[in-house]
Amino acid sequence: MSQRLSYWILCLGLWLILTWTFYWGSLVIGIVLSLLATIIFGGYFSYHPIKILQPHRLLWFLIYIPVFGWLCLKANLDVAYRVIHPERPLKPGIVKIKTRLKTDLGRTMLANSITMTPGTMSVDIDDDILYIHWIWMRDTDLEKATKDIAGPFEKYLLKIFE
16 A cells, blocks of 8 residues: 555656646646556556655655756767767667666666667666667677766666665
8 A cells, every 4th residue: 555655646746846836727637647647557666665755765866867967968969979970980789788776666767767868778678787779889898888888877776776
C-alpha cells in the first residue's frame, strides 16, 4: 500500500511541476491521472519507492537536473560542430560500459540520460553492462568509455537511487 501511495505522490508532484497551476480543474485531472498511472504502473519500477522520497535523494535529484542540462548543452554543441564541419568528423560505434548502479530504476535512469544526450544512445542493458552507440568513439576500453559516457551521470544517480 505504501508503495502505491508513494507512486501516486510522485506522479501528482510531477503533474504539479509540469502544469505549474493549482486551478481546481487541473488539480482534479492531475489527481485522476496520477491515480490511473499508479494503478496501471505502480508496481513495476521499484521495490522500495519510499526511498525516492527521502529529502537527501530529492536534493541530489534537484542538483542532477542542471548538471544534466549542462551536459546536454555541451553534447548539442558537439553534435552541431560535427554537422557543420566540412569533413564531418564522425567515428561511430558501439561501446560497452559498466555501471555501478544496482537498481533497475537507477540503471534505467542512466540509460535514459545517456540516450537523451545527443551523440550517444543506449542500445542494450545486460545486468551492469550497457551497450552504447557513440557518435565519436574516443576509446573502446571498458573503463575509459565508462568514465567518458556514464561518469558524469553516474556519480549523481548513485546518490539518488542507491
